[in-house]
Amino acid sequence: MNDIYIRKLLKQVKNGNVSVDDAYEQLKEMPFKDMGFASIDNHRALRTGFPEVVFCQGKTPGQIGCIMSELVKNGGNIMGTRADREDFDEVIKIIPKARYFETARIIAVMDEDGRDSELDSFKTVSVVTAGTADIPVAEEAAVTAEILGNRVDRIYDVGVAGIHRLFAKLDIIKKADVVIVVAGMEGALASVVGGLVDAPVIAVPTSIGYGSNLGGLAALLSMLNSCANGVGVVNIDNGFGAAYLASVINRKR
Amino acid sequence: MNDIYIRKLLKQVKNGNVSVDDAYEQLKEMPFKDMGFASIDNHRALRTGFPEVVFCQGKTPGQIGCIMSELVKNGGNIMGTRADREDFDEVIKIIPKARYFETARIIAVMDEDGRDSELDSFKTVSVVTAGTADIPVAEEAAVTAEILGNRVDRIYDVGVAGIHRLFAKLDIIKKADVVIVVAGMEGALASVVGGLVDAPVIAVPTSIGYGSNLGGLAALLSMLNSCANGVGVVNIDNGFGAAYLASVINRKR
């Protein structure tokens, strides 16, 4: 323990067991990891009590199984994003309580009730999509938000081409503590929702579209330039990131 | 007259006044400009009876005055787009009946009543803008549409950040034969309007915005990827082009 170590050193200086010069050298060389100053000892996820997250894309099922079995030994909750069923098939062999959310492509290793009650913020997140093709990204956001302790309302397929669909669900959306808007193509839904609700809006552009959509860049630029205020944007298809930010907002309250 | 010329030539061949070889050579070498096939003799503006258009940007006031005074001799109506007041000051010296539309930056030389009644389509165009900053582009569209014989409704500053403003004017917009939507920033208004009206929608992205707006590219991409069907797009800030297309649509009916 660093606290103890420094105090011990100072006591040794006091007692004359360590010279001023030697103490100075020790203080100067002391590695950061050993200092234990709260501000830098651990990364955000661990500090907040959120589960450890494994980004599965680009890893083999074997690697994922290996990493998760290591993490599970430390006793915390774990989630894996961008996981294929093959990845899960490997994980389930090693961690029988693991669950798989197919559309969200998330593997979760959680307490029995499916989410960590301790995490429960009793706050709500509305996840809203423009189209049905945006649902996989939305599910990544929704399942993540649930795992991180939020209550989630899913309002799917209410894009602006038929804006009455959005209005029909507006009462639910307006009650959310945070609204996540998931939209591809031109991403206009983020601006429309941003103009209608009082809660923070997190916009997730998706890569749904073709041609000049440029893999989601059209929606991304649209959302960054939203004429509605109070809209923050995350990376294309980053449902996880949106839910994480929503959870940080809800957690702080 | 080409028709006459060719028949005359053939008669000369028939009468033996022109040899087959000479006739062949004449037919082969006959320049296109002299052939008089309707399809290629003149450009679109002249065929449709629309005024001759001068794109003033990048021309000096002197050049504009010179070109317009030439055109006015031919007796037709003339309009100049992207014209500064200095351009107009030069034109008015030479063509006293010229008028200047300041916000639209258009110089018009028209029949006495301010627009050519012969052109009047008795059709309407709604010009809708997201914000007040889009108005110069919208005015270029509106004034052009009026000059080309349409009735124009201006519905300005009804962007999606406060969508009730749009709904308050929806009755007017829904009655239009063509709707022109002018919007910068994220350009979401085009999709929303496209989902609400039955008429053709022409979307004009504007360069209003900053940062990742990229001089209007964000709005342009947004409009091209509109989730609403029935939306055609023109170049950034091209109010004239939108009105021209609207007029072609209304004229044909």
Added chain:
Amino acid sequence: MNDIYIRKLLKQVKNGNVSVDDAYEQLKEMPFKDMGFASIDNHRALRTGFPEVVFCQGKTPGQIGCIMSELVKNGGNIMGTRADREDFDEVIKIIPKARYFETARIIAVMDEDGRDSELDSFKTVSVVTAGTADIPVAEEAAVTAEILGNRVDRIYDVGVAGIHRLFAKLDIIKKADVVIVVAGMEGALASVVGGLVDAPVIAVPTSIGYGSNLGGLAALLSMLNSCANGVGVVNIDNGFGAAYLASVINRKR
């Protein structure tokens, strides 16, 4: 039926069977989709009498079959775009009268005569392509236009590298009510046609090309910057969107 429902409610109020307060609550809470206010009750396609459209790309054959069989119960016409033969094989099992347009990649469920005569606008659309490789996009436009009630002329492979081919077909093109120009590579055909015809021109850039074509962006930018007036542009490879806009134009007349 909403109309009936509201009238019934009003009659109940009249008859004293429903109190004013209860009627008010019902009117206020009634979901938008059920209210039947013309301006927002349904999306554009339904209002116009056009068939319901399913964008099949990214959906499994099973999902498409499921959605279409739902829609067919409502009795309307249906079309599916970007549909593979496998998608059709699934649909035909459930909806025997479904037809498949292979090149256009369209599934249609229509009245017996192959298109809905009620929709027939007796207007014509010319679909013009620069090359043979543009034909799939052109066919998506042509078949869509036919399904939406237009008469269609196909003028394929008349690109500007051999401009005589275009002139040979100009008489047909000039008779069209709307002209759709489908071109990849540098997309110059849109400008040339725009300068030659009086009808509205809808330009469809295609992703045909390679290298600095950038997946169709070269043609898209070319068309947006067309020196010919009266040209509206849709997204890359969006044959359906072009035909839809053409149909809206023709329908309104």
Added chain:
Amino acid sequence: MNDIYIRKLLKQVKNGNVSVDDAYEQLKEMPFKDMGFASIDNHRALRTGFPEVVFCQGKTPGQIGCIMSELVKNGGNIMGTRADREDFDEVIKIIPKARYFETARIIAVMDEDGRDSELDSFKTVSVVTAGTADIPVAEEAAVTAEILGNRVDRIYDVGVAGIHRLFAKLDIIKKADVVIVVAGMEGALASVVGGLVDAPVIAVPTSIGYGSNLGGLAALLSMLNSCANGVGVVNIDNGFGAAYLASVINRKR
């Protein structure tokens, strides 16, 4: 009042003073602006009690003075962003209590104490910058946040090239309810702060830099791709937008 109006109508139906058909027509045609359904009657700023905001860029001093004097009649607080001193010189003539924040380029018309105590959320926002050149954008954020009722800590010039500067201020930053990170060049500060604090982080890329910075795009892309979770991004140089989102987050709590 809409509520009253509908009830009155229903009573008239009940009493037989209005026929069912006439009532139906009135309900159907009733413009949205008159319906008074809470969800769409007013835009976000007004609902939240935040001041009305005027985006001054691209408007003349005269126009700004005119708009603000109109708004001030309605009695609410007003703020103008991207305002030059010349704009303020015009406004101060008409509204003597207006104040000008030079670096932030903000004009504020507020209650006597300089900010609206009613708005006060007693929550804090840390505004952190990488360099001194980012300060104007940071000040736009900081002043906006203060006007919208937050307590603000300014931590400027703590970029990652000398990361000890950041650590020296970490205690302050870690106490904030929301952290706004303002950075140009490569924008790395957002990721580093995101990894160190538990509060939501709003990243504002600035256009500070040159060459391949591309007017702030390098920092924007960097922030969107942040390896730290819980980071939302707004448009380049959009200090106002960041502060607005921070205020929405703090307000809801």
Added chain:
Amino acid sequence: MNDIYIRKLLKQVKNGNVSVDDAYEQLKEMPFKDMGFASIDNHRALRTGFPEVVFCQGKTPGQIGCIMSELVKNGGNIMGTRADREDFDEVIKIIPKARYFETARIIAVMDEDGRDSELDSFKTVSVVTAGTADIPVAEEAAVTAEILGNRVDRIYDVGVAGIHRLFAKLDIIKKADVVIVVAGMEGALASVVGGLVDAPVIAVPTSIGYGSNLGGLAALLSMLNSCANGVGVVNIDNGFGAAYLASVINRKR
């Protein structure tokens, strides 16, 4: 033969076998392809005596076989570019004298001696590449140039990273009538060669490279910005186009 046809018609007019009116109608209606007016009767390839070219990419082997067997009936030479061996396997069934150039991916149907002696310009083209990976594009250029009647020197793998390799071959390159430089990565070879030879240089960027090469855009931009004068650029990987332009230059001489 068109020439014959028109003369025959004129003779019939002369002889009175065809009336002037009928002849006029025939001339007027005669499709452009049949008119034989030099300026527009046929596209460039046919006018110049170059073989007809089929761009095989995106066509099925069956389609290619079909098109080529049609063209071969007209008696001219034919070449197909971007052809896979499967394409050739189909063509060879129908046209036994067809040849396949594997690396160049070209199918040629030519006179017995492998190229059309009539086309022979007795001019030379040097095809120079930076690396070995550029060879397929270079072979497309080299084989095309040979088919179009040029003598071709191949100087491969002489990129600027080992510039002595280039100097060792400079004598050959300097003797060429046209030099085609094929290079990917940074495309610097075009500038270096452009500074060393007196002949026209045609630069072909290739898509060889990775990362910020952007599929050949880096080389393309490099070549367009060449500090050496006298360099013309064609599209990425367009070996055929470079050889065609080289042949046009050599042909004219």
Added chain:
Amino acid sequence: MNDIYIRKLLKQVKNGNVSVDDAYEQLKEMPFKDMGFASIDNHRALRTGFPEVVFCQGKTPGQIGCIMSELVKNGGNIMGTRADREDFDEVIKIIPKARYFETARIIAVMDEDGRDSELDSFKTVSVVTAGTADIPVAEEAAVTAEILGNRVDRIYDVGVAGIHRLFAKLDIIKKADVVIVVAGMEGALASVVGGLVDAPVIAVPTSIGYGSNLGGLAALLSMLNSCANGVGVVNIDNGFGAAYLASVINRKR
């Protein structure tokens, strides 16, 4: 003279006046500039007899005057491109026979007859523009081509929006040895001309346009993707480069 020098050295070796070791050292260390191997001794312009060219943009009038007065001492012809009148005012003080081409922005110091008769290739270059705004770039090309000894035909304002204008001038264009096509906006003219003439076509995109024109990139991409063969492209607004390449082509013949 290097030839002489090496022979002299070898003779000295032969005569025993220089040892083998010393001769080896001299050969090995001899700087390239002194070796006189034709292939690398001088840059292209000097080899070809073309005038020395000064790129004036970014240089002060004083610097330009200084450089040109140096060059004029060597007795050759000189031209300065991208020169303002102020630049010329400085040059004319020092070199009285200097001439200024205002639209082309070229300063020329040539033999009395205005161009170097020795350079005269008696070949022609057609410089064709789409619009009037392209004329400055076209004049840079035309004046350069004249200075480099070509006969030049100027065919301006024949863009494809009114394609009959092009056909009216086709006879002249078809007679050129090289055709330079100068076009902004969508640059379609290059493809159309490329399909109509037999000569090499050099395409010069111009920065004329706005919005999605992207400073000439739209025209550049269009020309690189031309569906017509035999088209080479130079940098945006690079009239000089096009004329230089045309001259290299004409010179070699």
Added chain:
Amino acid sequence: MNDIYIRKLLKQVKNGNVSVDDAYEQLKEMPFKDMGFASIDNHRALRTGFPEVVFCQGKTPGQIGCIMSELVKNGGNIMGTRADREDFDEVIKIIPKARYFETARIIAVMDEDGRDSELDSFKTVSVVTAGTADIPVAEEAAVTAEILGNRVDRIYDVGVAGIHRLFAKLDIIKKADVVIVVAGMEGALASVVGGLVDAPVIAVPTSIGYGSNLGGLAALLSMLNSCANGVGVVNIDNGFGAAYLASVINRKR
């Protein structure tokens, strides 16, 4: 002085004048900038003994004067980059020994001999440019390198369009410990030099060029894709950064 402070504290602990607890609190709370732990106490420039650098662009002359006069009090050497003469005029008033390098746009406040002899690495840097327009960036590099204690050879205007110029200077370049290549346009010089020398090459793209040069992006991409190995790239026009990296390399040796 921090070293002194910590030692003093430790002595006080030793002497019993400060309790262990108080000393611990002081050590823990001591801001990082005061702790003097080598790894993070100060940014790189200070650690290496290099002068403090002020980036003057975007700062007023007054601000620059103010910052520099503060820094000069600490006794170290100072340099200001991107400084205009007006900036210097302000600085010279306050710091008489300041010097201005006009082309390099650098203000230096150094020891009497013009550079800090203590810094002298007795290593050499060759600064090579493609053209004369690249010289300001090159001078920024050269002057910086001299200030940071390197011997500098300037080899300017040896671009690849006349590659003999480069070879003539190759002996000098090959002797350098680090070579900085400064080039705009297509930036090919970096690859050529990279293939010829054994020393590390630092490539600096410049914004010299026009059109598709895209403000230096063409040269930047070219250099990043260099076919020569051993080339590192810095930002466009970043002469200072290149020289700084060169100095770090030379310093370490």
Added chain:
Amino acid sequence: MNDIYIRKLLKQVKNGNVSVDDAYEQLKEMPFKDMGFASIDNHRALRTGFPEVVFCQGKTPGQIGCIMSELVKNGGNIMGTRADREDFDEVIKIIPKARYFETARIIAVMDEDGRDSELDSFKTVSVVTAGTADIPVAEEAAVTAEILGNRVDRIYDVGVAGIHRLFAKLDIIKKADVVIVVAGMEGALASVVGGLVDAPVIAVPTSIGYGSNLGGLAALLSMLNSCANGVGVVNIDNGFGAAYLASVINRKR
């Protein structure tokens, strides 16, 4: 041996066995590769004693085997980059002592001890990665650096989202002679490391990421705009290039 050849020739001249004219012709015509002038005789790799490098991507296993067996005859060391196991399976058949580094995708043919002791610089390179997904690129760098004679420390997965991980390893990194930072996503690690170490930093952006990462461009731009000085950048995923540059730096010392 060239040296020998030239001396022999000179001796023959001296002895009169070869005439001056013949010797001159031989010297003049002697291909550059045979001349042995140090400055240009061979490319960099050979001069420095580094192994010959084969870029395997895009080559067939057969081609790679063929090239390597040729090179091995010359006796030098060889390495192949971007090699798949299939490539190695082919090589091992021919060159039994070849080794394969799976993650690095490198084939090495070296002296028995696994690296060429003669090359050993006894200098160290730290290869630092932000995440685990960056490891393949890092291994390409690390293995290359080892083969080229450096001692390598691997410090993986120390990205800025958990910056304490970096600080824990800082002592090792600070001791390196050159630091290679390998990072995808936003690439912030390069700036942070650049601010903490005194050694030259070579930044390698990787294509790890998704969406607006744009295949590594986000990290690339981030690194080029680093606020830390002394950072040089190589192409995306170019681990080999970074190690090569590091080796050139270490070798020179």
